[in-house]
Amino acid sequence: MSYAYQHSTGASSLPSFNSIPSSSTGLVSQACNRAIPAAKQWIEEGVTTLRSSRPRSRDEVRNSAKVVLRRLFSIPSAVILLWFFTLWWGERTVFQKSIDACAWEAWEAWPQGATPHRVAFVADPQLVDPHTYPGRPWPLSTLTVRYTDQYMRRSFSHIQKHLVPDSVLFLGDLFDGGREWATRTTTSPEERYKKINDNFWKKEYGRFMKIFLDPWLNQEYTPLDSRGRKLIASLPGNHDLGFGNGVKEPVRQRFQAYFGESNRVDVIGNHTFVSVDTPSLSARDQPDPATGSSSSSGKEDDPWPIWKDADDFLNQASSYKAKAEAEELQQLQHKPEKVKFEHRIVDAEEDVIKENPKPESAGFPTILLTHVPLYRKPATPCGPLRERSPPAAPDLEEDxxxxxxxxxxxxxxxxxxxxxxxxxxxxxxxxxxxxYSGDDHDYCEVSHREFNGSPNEITVKSLSWAMGVRHPGFVLTSLWNPIDPQTGESTQQGSQPTIQNHLCLLPDQLGIFIHYAVILGLSIVVLLISSTYHILSTPESVSNGSVLPLTEQRAYPRHQYQTSGTSSSTLTPPGGLFSRGGLTTPGYPSAKSPHDTYRGADLDIGSPNLKDKAMYRPARAAGLRQTVTFIGREFIHSIRTVAQVVLPVYFFLIWRW
Known part of the structure; x- marks a missing residue:
């Protein structure tokens, strides 16, 4: 199995998001440099015919012009035009329409003059790697990697260029086989991947940076919110780390070293975001593989369990939230950050150092981020926007x-x-x-009545078209919570919602490929019919005659013979008419009946009484083969003419995203 990836630098050059260089485009450039001259030649041949010699009459001018017009207004030209519109639709129009349908102004409903903070949620990109389709052969494996990367890079670039969100938050499963690849101290748990070392994961990290960080950094940004923009990708998924007791500490440490702390609090748009590493936390209520008992029942002297960091974070979540909200208010007031201890001189014998009072929470609305969705009763409906199975009926309690x-x-x-x-x-x-959660790859929205406060949960679609959904997607969220910078209290009257969500669907890439296949089949049929018609309608274009005639003139030697009643010699072609008197010619059989005589110079090949008609069958077969040969040559020439123009256009559209 062979997979092709963009090469990235080693570990020493991958400490930050902006350290991955853009890959060379030499391969595409070479293809264009070779194919474009051939495409130009096709158009210039007609013009060269017109310019090659000075016409001596108006008829020659008209004939030369007809040659050019035939090339420009021909069946191959029509097929090329069809492909141009098809490729522009499949590589540009459908993506632009999908993004235009998600324009903020089309669905936001804030009061006039509001300045919301706009967020894009991206879930489960799951970069395709050897772990995704282990049995897929080359070159299909390489094409899968190329096209899935290109799809996400193009989609994310359109999001940045046309929607320009203030912040982008990823909901885990950045890689498909991240948990499988070796670290510096461990090997892959699967035997077939044990030869892959830690550098492979770093190359995958480089792919992720190229797809998502490069468009982020290259986008010119004019924020509505003066506090700028953020890109947070530190929330892990089960494909990044594993799940529960399957999480390995070296794998988790590597992920956090490159993407940041997984358990964290961020204040964005006057909302407090709490991110929790739920794949690791889930080990707490799983049986320990060694003892069979719950992992949370271990002794105090046991090694630090995998769930401990997330559990400690949750126990201190209220303090982390209060501190983050207080720091946000200080920035709004343009005040320096408060320190933990007072700045004063103390006696050396004083054994008590007073801390500044802990900050109080400003009470911002809280948003929870988890890769794995929260529990819900079985058969709880996900709503009408779920792709895999729309609801059987509206307002069902179970579906x-x-x-x-x-x-x-x-x-x-x-x-x-x-x-x-x-x-x-x-x-x-x-x-x-x-x-907000991920993991499922399809959209799901539920209201958790079983929990205090009945929080609403949205499971975000995967951004990749290789994750089992025909229409990938992402979620746009508009946050508007105007507050008093001094107290942090909302200035809105009443308890109006501060969050608006919108599902954005991306193009059906598999459907685009199917459409290309249909156009390809149609092009082949049209060019084959055109080539056949051209050869059969212009037999002079085939050397030695491409159309076999139905009659043939036989060349006989001239003989001299006498007819009855005359003494003179007469030269008569052997194919001439004989009399009914049975006169014979030396060397020729006598005619026994009128039906056995020849009919002039033309011999009817199809006559049932022609004894030597078998001698004409090879000639007929040879003529048919020759006709088919010329049709094949014309068909291949037409295919080559179309391909020399269409393929460079296609590679250019892919190269330029």
């Missing part, structure tokens, strides 16, 4: 096909357990108003 499947397996679990889910909701609050 199994439309719901998330409550199940688990090797290194995954579709939803968190009820205990973990309840703890997340209670400790991330109060003021929890929204939950």
């Amino acid at each position: 199994e096909p439309n719901a998330l499947r409550i199940a688990g397996g090797y290194q995954y679990q579709n939803v968190l357990t009820p205990i973990i889910s309840t703890e997340l909701v209670s400790k991330a609050g109060p003021n929890l108003v929204q939950v």
